[in-house]
Every structure is written in C-alpha cells, then in structure tokens.
Amino acid sequence: MISWKRQATTWRGAEGPFVVNVSPKGDGRWNWEIFADEGPNPTATGIGNSLGAAKNATEQFVKRSGRV
Secondary structure: EEEEEEOOOOEEEEEEEEEEEEEEEOOOOOOEEEEEOOOOOOOOOEEEOHHHHHHHHHHHHHHHHHOO
C-alpha cells in the first residue's frame, strides 16, 4: 500500500520504485502521475473524478506492475 503525505494541495506517495503525485485540476477532478525508477517522465498518468478515485487508480497500477 502506498504511504501518502500531503504537501499543500498536492498528495505525494511512494512505494517500491514508484513515486506518485496527485493534484487538483481546478474543476473538481484530480490529476495523477506515476514516476518509476526516479525517471523524469511519468510512467502513467490519468484523471480521477475525486481524490479517492485518483488514489485508487494509482494504487491499482502499482499493485499490477509486479514490481512491488
């Protein structure tokens, strides 16, 4: 399970080789990005309708990756 920390309006999580950022878009939706192996470009991105949906999507991606 990803350990989450709040930084101002953004949530940041980490597990294994992954770092996850979840931030509000301004229209009520949440943008999420997953970075692997400290790379400069995200491995996966998406938009969730709520903070919970965005966190759930990122946790599912990390679990399915087979790297944790």
